[in-house]
Amino acid sequence: MLKTEELQINIGPQHPSTHGVFRMLVTVDGETVTDLKPVFGYLHRNHEQIAEVNTYLQNMPYTDRLDYFNAMANNQAYAMAVEKMVGIEVPERAEYLRVLMVELTRILNHAGALGFLINDMGAWQTQLAFGMREREKILDLFESVSGARLMCNYFRFGGVARDLPPDFMPRLKDLLVAMPAFVDEMERLLRENEILLQRSEGIGILPKDLALAYSVTGPVLRGSGVAYDIRRAEPYSIYDRLDFDIPVGSVGDVYDRILVRIEEMRQSRRIIEQVIAQLPDAQGGHINPKARQNVRPPVGDVYARVETPKGELGFYLVSDGSSKPYRYKVRAPSFINLTPLGDMCRGYKVADMVVILGSIDIVMGEVDR
Amino acid sequence: MISSAVGCPMPNLSAEDLRTRLVRDLPGAVQSVSPLKVVPPPAQGHAPAAFVTGDTLVEAARIVDVALYLRDRLNYAYLSDICVVDYLADEIFEIVYRFYTVEGGSSLALKVRVPRENPVVPSLTAHWPGANFHEREAFDLYGIVFVGHPYLHRIYMWDEFEGFPMRKDFPRQGDKYIGEDE
Numbered sequence: 001m002l003k004t005e006e007l008q009i010n011i012g013p014q015h016p017s018t019h020g021v022f023r024m025l026v027t028v029d030g031e032t033v034t035d036l037k038p039v040f041g042y043l044h045r046n047h048e049q050i051a052e053v054n055t056y057l058q059n060m061p062y063t064d065r066l067d068y069f070n071a072m073a074n075n076q077a078y079a080m081a082v083e084k085m086v087g088i089e090v091p092e093r094a095e096y097l098r099v100l101m102v103e104l105t106r107i108l109n110h111a112g113a114l115g116f117l118i119n120d121m122g123a124w125q126t127q128l129a130f131g132m133r134e135r136e137k138i139l140d141l142f143e144s145v146s147g148a149r150l151m152c153n154y155f156r157f158g159g160v161a162r163d164l165p166p167d168f169m170p171r172l173k174d175l176l177v178a179m180p181a182f183v184d185e186m187e188r189l190l191r192e193n194e195i196l197l198q199r200s201e202g203i204g205i206l207p208k209d210l211a212l213a214y215s216v217t218g219p220v221l222r223g224s225g226v227a228y229d230i231r232r233a234e235p236y237s238i239y240d241r242l243d244f245d246i247p248v249g250s251v252g253d254v255y256d257r258i259l260v261r262i263e264e265m266r267q268s269r270r271i272i273e274q275v276i277a278q279l280p281d282a283q284g285g286h287i288n289p290k291a292r293q294n295v296r297p298p299v300g301d302v303y304a305r306v307e308t309p310k311g312e313l314g315f316y317l318v319s320d321g322s323s324k325p326y327r328y329k330v331r332a333p334s335f336i337n338l339t340p341l342g343d344m345c346r347g348y349k350v351a352d353m354v355v356i357l358g359s360i361d362i363v364m365g366e367v368d369r
Numbered sequence: 370m371i372s373s374a375v376g377c378p379m380p381n382l383s384a385e386d387l388r389t390r391l392v393r394d395l396p397g398a399v400q401s402v403s404p405l406k407v408v409p410p411p412a413q414g415h416a417p418a419a420f421v422t423g424d425t426l427v428e429a430a431r432i433v434d435v436a437l438y439l440r441d442r443l444n445y446a447y448l449s450d451i452c453v454v455d456y457l458a459d460e461i462f463e464i465v466y467r468f469y470t471v472e473g474g475s476s477l478a479l480k481v482r483v484p485r486e487n488p489v490v491p492s493l494t495a496h497w498p499g500a501n502f503h504e505r506e507a508f509d510l511y512g513i514v515f516v517g518h519p520y521l522h523r524i525y526m527w528d529e530f531e532g533f534p535m536r537k538d539f540p541r542q543g544d545k546y547i548g549e550d551e
Contacts, residue, residue, distance in 0.1 A: 041525035046534055048510075053541075212471065215448050215499025226471060228447075233473030299420050303450070303467060303476065316452045316465065320420070331450040339502050368525060 006034060013042050017120045017354045020364030024341075024353070031349045036342040043368035051328035056082050057157070057293045059328065064151040066313075066330060067366040069109050072101040072142070073308035075155035080236060081304035081315035082157050085297040091284025094159035095238045100172075100275045101142070101154065102306075103268040107179075108135040109309035110219075110261040113361040114186065117258065120358040121199045127189055134182050137175050144168055158291025172276070179269050187262050200254035204344045204356035207252055214340040217333050218311025219260045220360055224252035230307040241278075244271050254359040261361075264309075296323050310334055310361055330369055334362040381474035382443065388425050395438060398431040400482075406458040420456075424465070424478040429490045432481050436466065436493055444470050445477055448493065451503035453511045457537040460485045462511060466493075483513070492518040510535035 012023035021042035027035040047066070051059045063078045064071035076098055083090060090098075115131030139149040144165050146154040154161050190196055206216070211224035221228055229246045231239040247263035249256025297319040305314035311333030318327035337360050345353045382390075391399045404419035427435050439445040445468035452465045466479040483490055492515035493500040504515040505524040512533035515521060523530060530546075532539055 037520075041523075041527070044525040046510075046525075049535055049541075210498075212446055213496075213498055215497065228471050228473075233469075233471075234475060301422070301454075301465075303478070305449070312449060314450055314467075316450065316467075318420075318454055327452075327454045329450075329452040331452075335502060336499060339499055343498075 004030065011350075011353070012039075018357065019116065019362055020367075022362070022364055022367070024357070026345075026350070026353065028350060031351075033345045033348055033350060033353055036345045036353065038338050038341050040338075040364065040368055043364050045369070047369040048328050048330065052325055055323045056295050056297070056325065059325070060155065061151065061153040064153055065365055066332065066369065067308065067310065067334065067363045068150055069112060069363055070105045070308050070310070071150060071152045072098075072105045072154060073306060074313065075152065076102055076237075077304060077306040077308070077313045078315050079155040079157055080306065081302055081317050082295060082297065084304050085300065085302040085317060085319060086157070086295045088158045088291045088295075089288055090158055090237075091282075091286075091288055092238070093279070093282040093284045094286050094288070096275050096279045096282050097160050097164070097286060098155065099237055099239070099242070100272060100279075101145070101152075101160075102308075103271045103275070104138050104141065106268045106309045107265050108138040109361075110265050111135050111182075111186070113309075113358075114190070114258060114261055117254075117355070117358040117361075118190070118193075118196065120354050121195060123193065123195055127186070130182070130186060130189070134179075141168065141171060141175070144171070156287055156291070157293055157295060159285070159287025161287075163286040169276070172272075176269060176272060176276075180266075183262060183265050183269075190258055190262070196258075197255070199352070199355055200258060200359070202251070203254045203348060203352050204359060205251060205253045206340055206344050210340065210343065211252065214336075214343075216311065216337045216340060218307070218309070218337065218361075219257050219264065220311070220337050222247060223249035223257035223260045225249055230305060230312055234305075236304075236306060242271050242274050244268075254355055257359045294323065296321065301327075305331070308333060310363070310366075311337055330366075332366040332369060334360075334364075334366045335369075338362060338367060381470070382477060384424055384477065387439075387443075387477055390443075391425065391427075391435060391438070394442070395431065395434055398428055398435050400426045400428055402426050405456050405461075405463075422480060424480050426480050426482065429481045429483050432466070432479065433491050433493060433496065435479060436468070437496060439468050439477060439479070440496070443477075444472070447471055448497045448499055448503075449476065451493075451500060451507060453507045453513055453535075455485075455511065455535070455537045457485075462488050462513060464490060464507065464513065488513045489516060490514070491516050492521075494518050509533070512536070 008027050012018040013021040023039040025037040063074040066074050111131035111134045115128035118127035143149045146152040206224050208225045227246045227248045244267045247260045299321045301318040303316045314331035316329040320326040404421045447469045450467040454463045461482045464481045468477050507513045509523040
């Protein structure tokens with residue numbers, strides 16, 4: 001009988017598959033993970049305190065840097081929180097433009113996330129390159145509308161910074177025409193890939209009740225079979241007039257999370273098509289002309305949340321009546337979705353751990369804040 | 370695997386409904402709300418009114434009871450957020466717990482006020498494992514002690530760090546971690 005003992009190893013912070021500077025303190029018994037503690041804070045910059053010394057509008061570009069894949073969605077959550085606090089009305093057209101940008105963000109996030117996930121499984125680059133190719137096309141659109149590819153800073157209180165450029169719609173329509181082929185191709189690459197099936201089916205199972213107790217949101221929660229999507233559960237913006245389905249998984253493993261993301265890309269495309277159809281009839285301009293950007297909200301607190309591609313992003317703001325927030329708290333989806341990582345990895349192999357982490361889809365800018 | 374059955378959200382409880390129920394079912398758990406001072410007063414312009422909350426203020430020792438009541442009796446099972454606010458002028462921390470139902474709709478917020486010198490509150494992690502990181506963050510940045518938390522360690526700052534950086538009286542300039550060249 002060989003003498004065996006448990007071994008504690010660090011995976012990260014400098015590790016290619018930890019999606020940033022993220023460390024996992026893993027206890028292994030041979031190849032099997034018996035315990036895992038996520039360790040982070042390497043990118044911590046006390047975002048929330050920086051926000052307390054800025055005016056409300058100055059924080060808008062800072063929200064881009066939370067989840068730098070989804071700058072538009074972060075902008076939306078923050079703009080909604082301030083608008084709710086001050087009582088700014090958003091014109092219909094601006095709401096359509098916002099939804100358009102956020103749903104494009106969802107597509108590019110999932111395309112990237114799936115690509116990175118396959119990369120983590122060892123199927124080097126092909127899938128990632130496909131995802132990145134689509135992402136680039138959407139980033140080009142973002143650049144034409146906001147002037148920046150990643151840090152868009154496009155939203156303002158009461159609307160968006162500027163209206164669409166003239167060539168935006170033709171380019172968007174071209175993109176949408178090419179979109180189904182891309183999603184189908186991606187799904188085929190995933191579903192018919194023996195490596196992927198072996199590595200993802202039955203791995204990292206998060207049961208329904210546990211997913212809820214762990215407060216996870218987004219594709220991780222829906223992959224576990226809870227049809228909870230804030231766009232439906234507490235409709236904001238114009239989502240109550242748009243028709244879309246909420247994909248849910250059945251088992252709660254890595255494979256289900258992949259399928260949920262693929263289907264969400266299709267649903268986002270559906271939403272964008274409805275937005276394009278309804279946009280010409282929408283009332284108002286791209287911004288409420290009466291909305292002041294230099295806001296001084298009344299004393300009070302407010303919480304506003306949106307469904308970003310990663311889950312529930314909420315902003316809790318407390319105002320003391322001045323032009324700067326008294327308290328600015330970010331409820332970051334990536335951060336909370338990491339909580340069950342230890343439970344999801346327990347009992348699986350070290351190589352599975354990397355895949356499970358990839359299936360949560362974290363961005364460290366948001367986790368560490 | 371597509372669920373489109375989720376329709377219009379169910380009507381939700383308002384904060385007043387919740388208070389009425391809590392007074393009836395858990396006597397002594399709800400505190401009456403006193404307005405908080407607002408600091409710092411603005412350099413110019415009118416002085417703002419005092420801060421009054423419309424949410425339910427709960428006795429710190431009873432927070433677990435009330436949270437379980439929300440989960441088991443009212444079906445508010447999803448703990449979305451735990452947030453700390455430092456009201457320096459009133460010498461208190463306010464901790465905001467936010468709950469939702471999975472059926473959808475608006476939130477119910479519970480607020481707990483603890484003194485700044487001795488910020489101790491029972492942990493919810495035993496019942497909501499998802500409270501784990503929220504509470505560690507509150508401990509790290511504000512120094513709130515959650516009794517019964519399984520692993521109450523710093524989460525962002527390094528373990529040897531002294532002080533709680535999000536507190537309003539934490540020096541923003543010139544602490545010992547900042548070098549002279551910065």
